[in-house]
Amino acid sequence: MKHAGDTRKPYSGLSRSLVIAIDVGTTFSGVSYAILEPGEIPKIHGVTRFPGQEHVAGNSKIPSVIYYDKHGTIMTAGAEADSSSITAQAEDEGWIKVELFKLRLRPRTMQLNMNGMRLSPLPRRKTPVHVFGDFLAYLYDCTRSFITDTHANGAFLWSSVEPDIQLVLSHPNGWEGPQQTRMRNAAVYGKLVPDTDAGRARIRFVTEGEASLHGCILSGLAADVLSNPSKHGFLIVDAGGGTLDISAYAIKGTSPLAMEEIAPPDCIFAGSVFVSRRAREFLEDKLKHSKYGTPDSLDHITRKFDETTKRLFRDRNELQFIPFGSPLDKDLPVGIRSGQLRLFYLFSTDLFIAAVNCIKAQIEASHGVIRSVFLVGGYAASPWLFKQVQLQERLAPLQITVSRPDTQTSKAVADGAIGFYCDHHVSARMSKFMYGVEFLRELNPNDPDHVARKERLCELPSGPKLLPDAFDCILARGVKVKESTVFTRKYCTELTSLSMLSVFEVEIWCYRGGNVVPKWISRHDDAFSTLCVVQADLSLLSGSAEPKTGRNGKKYWTIVFSVEIHFGLTEFKARIKWMDNVGIASILYVISHRSLFSIGSSQIVGPRPSCAFFLLTCSAAGRQSLFITNVDIA
Template sequence: MAPLARSPYTGASRRLVIAFDIGTTYSGVSYSILTPGEIPEIYPVTRFPHQEHVGGNCKIPTVIYYDKRGKARAIGIDDLEDFDPDEVENWTKVQWFKMHLRPKSSATSDAADQITPLPPNKTVIDIFVDFMKYLYASTCTYIQETFPNQLNFLVSMDRNNAIDFILTHPNGWGGWQQAQMRQVAVRAKLVPDTDAGRARIRFVTEGEASLHLCIQRGLMTPEMERGEGVLIVDAGGGTIDISAYSRNLTANKKNTFEEIAAAQCFFQGSIYVTNRARRFIENRLNGSKFQDNIEYIVNAFDKKSKLRFRDKPVYVPANSPEKDAKLGMGNGSLRLGNEDVAAFFKPSIDCIVNAVKKQRRTAKKTISTVFLVGGFAASDWLYNQIEISMKSLGVKFFRPDSNVNKAVADGGVSYFIDHSVTARVSKYACGVRCSLRYDPDDQEHRQRSSQVFRDEEGYRVPNSFDIILPKDTKVSETKEFRESYYRTSTDRDDFGYVESSLLCYKGSSPHPRWTDVDAGSYSTLCKVVDNGQLINTSRYVSNGGYYIVEYDVVLAFGLTELAAQFAWEENGVEKRCPAKIAYDIQ
């Protein structure tokens, strides 16, 4: 299929779109200048200050070096060979810091033990701010150097609030991580700390960005053209993101896709292969004369040997002339057996194969095509082992060229311009905890009789889970979900601040009903907070001697981030006000 043919930009004025792909191991930036009447083009940033050796590569290492005072001294550089050794002696290398922003759940607890700790007196947000500042400054410099005849372009765009930023993130990240990343963008001076400024920060999952990139590059099979499902396996440094889509054949817009299964995210990216290698190497060399060489060997395996593995022994540079046949040391390298190295990869390979099988079982359409993308996809061993399983499933399996694997940021810009995905599938059930009017004919109510309480409206049963959005529901971007609620109080001022906690249920029950059953599977997704308008809708119930406020919570789940409103009726007309989404600290 030919690459995507875009329509001219229809906006009233010029805008600049910049997408940041801050990956666990490598990062990149892409941008597009939107001019009314012209067809948008997407460009990667391929030059970075003090990165002359990159040579046109569109990604740089996600690495920062801090001095002992906590100042960032080198960014985007993996080694310091061009710096004065005396100067860098007390610098601290920070890498893989993105993983510290992951959701804190039991599913990610194993990952925590394998992530390098943050330096003293630095939070993950501090480090993200320093890195994002560097990426933004590099992007501005690159654009100015690339378009020298438009020296005032960036100043004009910034002054007119005409720069939109897209931040990509793993499938498993949610609203809390998005809120943290938005705060990073504010602190990095990308946008002002205002509602309008924060609204110029948008998010897209790495899986969805990869789909946009595949569409943009014309990577469409005949099966995809017919509306069958395609699975995007984004194998990155930290995570494996699994996303399933199919083309909407009834949409007016040709290249419109819908999610057909809930996206998944696993902490089995390439850094975990390196960590398994590290444990193996440490067990072999600890206590030997090569103990001080372990860090050098692990780094050499991570940067070179890992992606070159081809089912034969691997000889990893060891930076030592010493020999020891029993330890596998000789000729300046450490010999690792092919079976040992294959074992480092096996959990990641098994994870991908099992995830593909599960997605094919649960997807709402037949999945006949799988694309393997991301930096980890460069491993021939990973690709070949997965290909064997895909052939047995009768699935067409492709690995696009390296330019696709290094350009998630391109897909982020394409998401903003082309907006090809119009429906997404809910990963879990969402709702609120509430009380129900006691029904003596309901057996479950009778079983909870000891919990029954009385309020102004009568007897009620607590801890009911009122589901607003069921799990595995396909949600279009325009579809709203709403539920009606009320609050009562003898003091009207209690309605000056109204909030509803939105819960998510991640357990196995297909019909969760009570929040105190399988309680560990419930967690607070966010709080939907009123801006002070609902108090004006309250009314006094004279025969009960209390005030009541009645309202609807209106939620939009089909976007790449949650949106909420409060709604009420006033003189027969529905009124609405925006709700603030607040996230608890994780």
């Protein structure tokens, strides 16, 4: 089978452009890019030269580390921040070292078991978005320097494309709309794009699982599997520094190559950094009565563990050594001799058991079509992860083969993100959760559940007595969604004042609690969250709306509209559609929690009070009609 680069179509744009993919990892980061010339096939390049590691030819990954001074000014970042001279200067001048900052962007629903781990303190007046933006700006500047220094007429090339550079930011499978919004805000803060709708629209997102899939395709690692359109599926298991991202796909065609997601992607905190942190916790307890048990010594020994023992570890029953000092370093009672710490049973298996369970859950969710597992990412090279966790042995009864690439895949996410932009091999994705809106449910006096909620009863101008907080599912969990698929529900609203049309809003809810559609929205349950409130100006409909008279003689108006959900790409979108005097009108939004980014003339705003709008269901001529209304709740 040909590599994706051999089958990639020529760039169809009318002018030269540049796309940059930035993979900010928990521990290491990388950048790839492609120059898009009209009529030419794009070629992917990696940024392989960063300040502080010019002596390492072809190194495409740098540490995700920043040093700030006491006032929050960036002093250094990346590879330079790991040098011994910088470490000494930072200690002398009181600089603040910030690492693992990506974990601060995690969704509230993804619980992080710290297990003794502490995230680095942030400088004063610096938020996680600011730090993320500072590091994006650093990587962006490194990319500009690399392109201008490497390519012929590089300075002219950069200046010609800079006003419209396209950016692809990768993130873990478990990140959602709010995290994408914070990353987009970080890019604006770092001045990668201007703070305009057009500037923000230049940023696209891709999950690390899907980027890793494209990385495997680009390198030819999965050629045998991808060349067989047998409908057999495969897993991409991206073992990175912070998360383990698992994605399931099946081949739907080979000319051109087309794949579909066949299970909702998964993501757990089980990356290499947690192994290191647990190792430090173990060392802290082992050396607590030794002169080597000071915080500085523990940091040094843990760092040496990262650089040597962790990378070579194979069997927990074997004697392990951490070389950290000189031949004069000795403390026999704790196992230190000739500058080496001797120990047994350093590695805990619970992280890896969780990883195996997560992989098995994906296989079950894929209904038995999985036949191959590709283990990629920076931590995929770990002999322990591959051998001792016994992925092959555990999955062999299911007739599933496990492959670990023998080529370098630590930069697969950045390269794959460019492949995602250029090749677009995934044509359908699986919805991870349920998405819908709140509606008013008609009171059933014979239902105890309804009676228990009776104190919140409200009445529409047209008469029906209704209960708030009911949930109407527009898109269920585990549904295959093609890019062209639209999920829509038709609603109408009863308004007591046409002035409300100028700030018409619909709240989009997300339910993470499973596959059974809940009857009610529980606002204090972590399984429920508000994605956003979509706002549109429907004041043009006021001229065509006909007044009606309610039971109490009060005038009201009925407005009909639709809510559409687009979920075929890696970023959630929604549309409010309505009929005016001319025809169908609509506003399309990129759904971003508490964001002001919009496509069109209206904005997306943050959550509003829950009593603002409700939906009503009732039966009419055997068909279900739904209403959304604004009423005074007595």
